[in-house]
Amino acid sequence: MALDHVNTGDLADAARLADAIKVSIGTAGVLGLAEVVQHDPPTTAYLMVGDRCGRDCAFCAQARSSRARANALSRVTWPPYDAAETVARLADAYLAGRLRRACLQVTATPDSLARAEEIVARIRAMSKIPISASVALRHAEDAARLFAAGADRLALALDAATPELFERLKTPGWQRQCNLLAELAERFPGRISTHLIVGLGETEADLVRCFAWLTERGICIGLFAFTPVPGTALADRLPPALASYRRVQAARCLIAQGRLDVAQMRFSSEGQIVSYGLSSRQLAALLGSGDAFRTAGCPDCNRPYYNERPGGVMYNYPRPLTPHEVQEAVAIVQSALTTPTP
């Protein structure tokens, strides 16, 4: 989504709507709610439910103490639109093949779960579009409510790959969150996702351990590159190095595909991946489609320019890579391998 030109109409009027929903600006473009010139449109419609979040994640624009704009999440702007019109347009866009999924990003406020349930039911009443929701679930019964309303998948965000980072940057309760993820994965097999952010201070080895634990339970991983947002507690932290992100993307993809034996991987003393336990020829063949470097998450979730600036470093490709891009990405992964591969 290159925002060469954006015309969101009269946002002040939209903000006064009684039945408003926030829509990511790229999604608003696909739905015809805003004029947005974009080269890589979203294939999932991203909608935000709830006001400023009651939680206080250090990296999030919607966090309780964040001073970021109220309509921001990561790099993206989310203007409000009339919910009924948005849902009707979404149903049409799905039928026309312009969207393949809808995703609700639900902030933690007292009434946001009920509102999410209502919006899911409204979308389901008008469309068969697969629906995901990323929600701060308290227990499995919350998930059961959203599935009953018509959601296909639910994401419970881990965000941080270690208990220390989770508790420092989010909230106490890492173990509780892991237990809930495991319980949800068992009760709703194949329907649970999570989010992990690369670049919060974890090592590549921490992420690989996390990928293996989640994959064993059939939990799908949405991978994000940390993006500093002005007004948040981590506004001054740098995004991850691209080489590190590529190594981690390769590991996530191959673990999810069951093509990597984590026990055969080797790490430096700083926790950097130095061997995947594969020869460079095997590795190049396994990564040759370029899929490892595309946006990871629920099926058809491409989150264009969520972590990237147009023309800047492309952490997650929102579309198939060109052969040159694949070559470049694989070379970056290979260049990091400092131990002889079998």
Ligand code: SF4
């Ligand atoms: S992976 Fe994508 S579609 Fe799934 S919950 Fe996360 S943002 Fe939504």
